Amino acid sequence: MTEHVWSYQPTSGHVAGTDLTGYKVEATDGSIGKVDKHSDEVGDAYLVVDTGVWIFGKEVLLPASTVVRVDPEDQKVFVDRTKEQIKNAPEFHRDKHLGDAGYWEELGTYYGTGAGTYYGTGAPFDGRPS
Structure with a gap:
């Protein structure tokens, strides 16, 4: 895992500016959405994945x-987590x-990654509101 959770791994093949919207997302054990x-x-990079019926x-x-890994030819993004790990992640409400x-x-x-960072700053989160 990279040192910074909100950055793409240099080996992922992600090219900044590439629109990943609509790409299929593959966990280590199958498709998740x-x-x-x-x-x-x-410092603030992320994916919001629509899981469809998989997680209701x-x-x-x-x-x-x-x-x-990002595969632009097949329009797939591969992540290093299992379906179960993703399902058990903190719930997301846009x-x-x-x-x-x-x-x-x-x-x-x-x-x-420990304390995480404050979204929008790329800086370590210290628990204080900005």
Whole structure:
């Protein structure tokens, strides 16, 4: 895993500016859905994945560091987590969580990076509102 959860791994093949919307997302043990929204901002990169019926129509947010490979030819993104790990991740609600520092910290912790960062800054999250 990369040192920074909100950055793409240099070996992923992701090219900044590439629109990943609509790409299929593959966990280590099978398909989990399609990219509904993404950001490739340095230090704040993520994917919002529409899981369709797999998790009863929910969306999940995956930090960019979970992406191990992008296949532009087949329009697929491969992540280094199992379906179960993704299913058990902190629940994502678009209206509530985009910009919610506590949620971003929770995700950073869940995905194994400790304190996480505050969304929108790329800076370590220190628990204080901006």
